[in-house]
Amino acid sequence: MELKSKKIMVTGAAGFIGSHLAELLAEDNDLVIVDDFSIGCIENLANLEGRPGVRIERADITELDKMRELMEGIDVVFHMAISCLRTSLNHPMLSHDINSGGTLHLCMAAHEHGVERFVYCSSSEVYGTAQTAPMAEDHPCHPTTVYGASKLAGENYALAYWKTYGMPVTVIRPFNTYGPREPQEGARAEVIPRFTMQLLAGRQPVVYGDGEQTRDFTFVEETARGLMLAGACDDLVGDVVNVAYGQEVSIRRIAELLMEMTDRNDVGLRHEEARPGDVLRHYADVTKAKNVLGFEAKIDIEEGLRRYLEWFKAEGASRGGEGEEAERPNW
Numbered sequence: 001m002e003l004k005s006k007k008i009m010v011t012g013a014a015g016f017i018g019s020h021l022a023e024l025l026a027e028d029n030d031l032v033i034v035d036d037f038s039i040g041c042i043e044n045l046a047n048l049e050g051r052p053g054v055r056i057e058r059a060d061i062t063e064l065d066k067m068r069e070l071m072e073g074i075d076v077v078f079h080m081a082i083s084c085l086r087t088s089l090n091h092p093m094l095s096h097d098i099n100s101g102g103t104l105h106l107c108m109a110a111h112e113h114g115v116e117r118f119v120y121c122s123s124s125e126v127y128g129t130a131q132t133a134p135m136a137e138d139h140p141c142h143p144t145t146v147y148g149a150s151k152l153a154g155e156n157y158a159l160a161y162w163k164t165y166g167m168p169v170t171v172i173r174p175f176n177t178y179g180p181r182e183p184q185e186g187a188r189a190e191v192i193p194r195f196t197m198q199l200l201a202g203r204q205p206v207v208y209g210d211g212e213q214t215r216d217f218t219f220v221e222e223t224a225r226g227l228m229l230a231g232a233c234d235d236l237v238g239d240v241v242n243v244a245y246g247q248e249v250s251i252r253r254i255a256e257l258l259m260e261m262t263d264r265n266d267v268g269l270r271h272e273e274a275r276p277g278d279v280l281r282h283y284a285d286v287t288k289a290k291n292v293l294g295f296e297a298k299i300d301i302e303e304g305l306r307r308y309l310e311w312f313k314a315e316g317a318s319r320g321g322e323g324e325e326a327e328r329p330n331w
Helices: 016-025 064-070 085-090 092-112 146-165 191-200 220-232 251-261 287-293 301-314
Strands: 007-011 030-035 054-058 076-079 117-121 169-174 206-208 239-243 270-272
Touching: 007 016, 016 030, 016 076, 016 220, 064 092, 076 092, 076 220, 085 092, 085 146, 092 117, 092 146, 117 146, 117 220, 146 169, 169 220, 191 251, 191 301, 206 251, 220 239, 220 287, 239 287, 251 301
Parallel strands: 007 030, 007 076, 030 054, 076 117, 117 169, 169 239, 206 270
Antiparallel strands: none
8 A cells, every 4th residue: 555645644643653653654645643642742743843734633532523523534544642551550441441442432433434544553562471582473462561451452443343344454563662752751751761861860770670671672763664664564454563673682781771871880770679560571573574564673772772862962851851750660
C-alpha cells in the first residue's frame, strides 16, 4: 500500500513516538493529529503546527462519538495513544479504559468509515519476561502488568476486526524506544531520562532491582521509520511484527554508559527495591522485520545515547523533571 497522498489519523501524536511518526507521515500526506494532551505536549508538535495539511484535534479516544466524527474521510489510522505502564500499577482501570476500551472504540469507528489500513502500535510488554531469546512474534504472551495485558487486549480487538469484518489491520510491537522527547516527568518518566537528570544533577543513578534486567533499546527515529514501513506493508495485514534494534543491554550497562558520557563515574549507583511486575529480559528477534519490511535499525546504544544527551542539554533540560524528582519512584 502506498501511503503517499493519503489522509492519515495519528492518535497520541503529541506523545514521544507519535510525534516522530507524525513528522514522517506529514511529508507526503494530510494528517489529523488526535491527542487529549493529558500526556503528550504541544512542544512535541512544534515542527507540525501551522503546517499545510496538518490538523490538530484535542480529543479523548474513549469518546466514541467523537472518534466517529473525526474518522470521516480517513484512509489510514496509526493508533499510538496509550496510558503508560507505570500508571497501570496504581490506576489499572485507567489502563483498561484507554488501552483496551479506547482501541475498541477506534476499531469501531474505523470499520464504520471503511478505512484502508488500521495500524495498532502495541508493545513488547505483551510478551512478559523472555522464556526463549531472541523473542520472535510467536513467543508466548504472558504480560506481567495490567499495562501489558491491556495492550494485548488491544491487539486482540484490532485483529478480531480483521478476522470478523475484514478491516485491514497490522500490529506492531516496538521494544523499548528512547531518544529526543522521551518522557521525563511523573509516571511517564523513562529510565534513560531519569539517569540523565540524576547524573547531570550530580546524583547517583537509581537502579530498581539488581540492574541485570535487560531491554532491547531502539532509537526513536528508527522506531518511527519501522512503524511507517509496517503500516504500508500489504504482507503484514492480519499479522504482527517486532520493531527493535535486535540486541539486549542491561539497565546497569545503560547507567554505566551514561556515567562515562557525562564524566560522572565517581558517583556510583544506588539500588532500590525492584519495580512491581518488572520483566527480567527483553531481546527481540527482528528477522521478520528484516525479511518482510527490509527494516534494520542502525543506531547502536552508544551512538543513540550520545544523540539523546546532545538533545537533552540543548532542549530537554528545560522540560522539567529535575534531578531530585527523578530519584523518587514514579509509580
